Amino acid sequence: RNAGAAAARGEVLAYTDSDCMADPDWLYYLIGTLVSGDYAGVGGPNISPPAENWVQACVAAAPGGPSHVLLTDTVAEHIPGCNMAFYRWAFDTVGGFDIEYRKAGDDVDFCWRLQQEGHVIAFSPTAIVWHHRRFTLGAFRKQQAGYGEAESMLRFKHLIFFGPTGTAKWRGQIYGSPRFSWFINRPIIYHGIFGEGFFQSIYPSPQSEIANYLSSIEWFVLTLFLFGLGIFLPVLRIVPYLMLGGTLCVALSYMLRARIEPKFDTVPARLLVMFLAFAQPLVRGWNRYFTWLEFKRTPRGVIGTHEKMPSGKAGRGNLRRRNYWSEEGVERNALLKSIFQLLEEEGWSYSADTGWKEWDIQIYGNFFWSVILQTVTEYHGGSKCLTRVRLRYRFVTTTVIINLLFLAMIAYRDLNSGSVDLRILIPYVIFLLFLGTRARRLKRRVAEIVDVAAYRLGLQRIGKRGAEDVIR
Structure with missing residues (x-):
């Protein structure tokens, strides 16, 4: 996409796939909408053409396809990359598309960055591809699988737009058939008083959060865990069956509400749509988690290579708190910039604060x-300042899971035999x-990295007692 923008000579850049x-x-319709208001970009719907076989018809009816997300009837939060156009000045404002996204997600990242700059993206319902x-x-x-990887990569860059499980939290309405709508939240039709309203429209209900949880990979893994636990605890055996039943109800709902081309709409096709509705969030979630874990890991060789300083004291002393003194006004922002530079040079995986976190940097090991x-940073008159750094551990999901498995086995043995099994303990x-x-x-x-970054800036590391003396 960036290569196309570089080769283009026009004022507007239009994209399809x-x-x-x-x-x-x-x-005609795309540009007409773009110039009709104070918009930076515009997009439209992408519609599946007539299918060539029954499998393609089922895939078109299954969840997970690219779609637009609308804030209003005319303003979009997201427009898919297969149908979008932007002014060149808007493209240049955000620096084009991020080349890190090679499978998917580049359009989502671009739209979010453009909106964070205060610009508006229009939606043109008649500009069809x-x-x-x-x-x-x-x-x-x-x-x-590619969408799952893209979600994981987007989460690093746009953490505020994602929930705890790694799925995107859209402000707008995702257009398409909402899952579970047939059971608990049907679309709403405005009829007007006594049915006399003009232009009666169907308003789609929001996607069901219950359905999202019931079809998620986290729910499925918990179901499998309880299946295994039920082998040892008979009282729990009914629970995973009920949980799996809830997941199948979501897939069944999608099967019943799916719009399949009439000539391919058969019982096997409906069953295939049900299977795709069941499997799609699992495939997407599986790749999202494993990509997330891969990105949250720094190579062992990087962690095992220690920093070198003339004093030979990098990383020593109190690992929780580090204090650095400057007589020249070098404060925390300069130190953070130096740390970022060092992390990039050595190949560490990390996330920076987006404005919504209580930390400045999260460094993955x-x-x-x-x-x-x-x-x-504390300021002590003139250009004198003291920068304090605090380092804290944070669990990765795998740590929690393994500990829970061990504790579950220990608790089971203790409940059944009345004693702790040393083979597990x-x-x-x-x-x-x-x-x-x-x-x-x-x-x-990490303490070594902070020490070296501070040393590059000419900061003097002082101990706790030295920091207290400075304050006094």
Whole structure:
């Protein structure tokens, strides 16, 4: 997309994809909407053309396809990359598309960055492109896996737009058939008083949060866990069956409400749509989590390589709190910039504060731990200032899961035999020692990075007593 923008000479940049066919009047309606208001960009719907086989018809009716997200009838929060146009000045304002997104997500990132700059994206319902859906189940699975990876990458950059499970939190309405709507929240029709309203419209109900949870990979993993736990605790055996039933109800709802082309609308096609509605969030969630874990891990070689300073004292002393003194007005922002530069040079994985976090940097280590870094600067007259840095551990999801598994096994053995099974307890103690060692090693490496970053700026590290003397 960036290469196309560089080659283009016009005032407006319009985009579609190689698997799309633009309507003959596509640009007419697209640009007409763009110039009709104070907009930076515009997009329109992408519609599946007639399917060539029954599998493609089912994929077109299944969840997970690219769609627009609308804040109002005319303003969009997101427009898919297969149908979008922007002024060149808007494109240049946000620096174009982020080349990090190679499978999907570049359009989402672009729209969010443009709106964060205060610009508005319009929606033109008549600017249509025909977007071919995937022809095979394998291609559909690969597409959803790519979407899951993109969601994980977007989460690093736009953390405020994501929930705790890693799914996007849209402010607007995602257009398409809401899951579970057939059971608990049907679309609303405004009829007017006594049915005399003009232009009676169907207003789609918001997507059901209940359905999202019931079909999520987190719910499915919890179901499997309770299935396993039910082997040892008979009282729990009914629970996972009820949970799986809820998940299947969501897929069943989608199957019943799906719009399949009439010539392909058969019982096998409906069953395939049900299977796709069941499997799609699992495939997407699986790849989202594993990409998230991969991005949240710094290579072992990077962690194992220690910093070198002339004093030879990098990373020593109190690992929780570090204090740095400056006589020249060098404060926390300069230190953070130096830390970012060092992290990039060495190849660390990290996230920076987006304005909604209590920390400044979260530095990812291994599959078990990360370290969060907070800074504050105290000013002591003139150009004298003291910058304090605090380092804290943070669990990674895998740490919590493994600990819960160990504790569940220990609790089960204790409840059934009345004594603790050393065959479980001893490995768990060894695992805890392993966790503690890895955590301290990671924290020491982060402390080394902070020390070296401060040294580059000419900051003098002082101990706790020295900091107290400065305050007095």
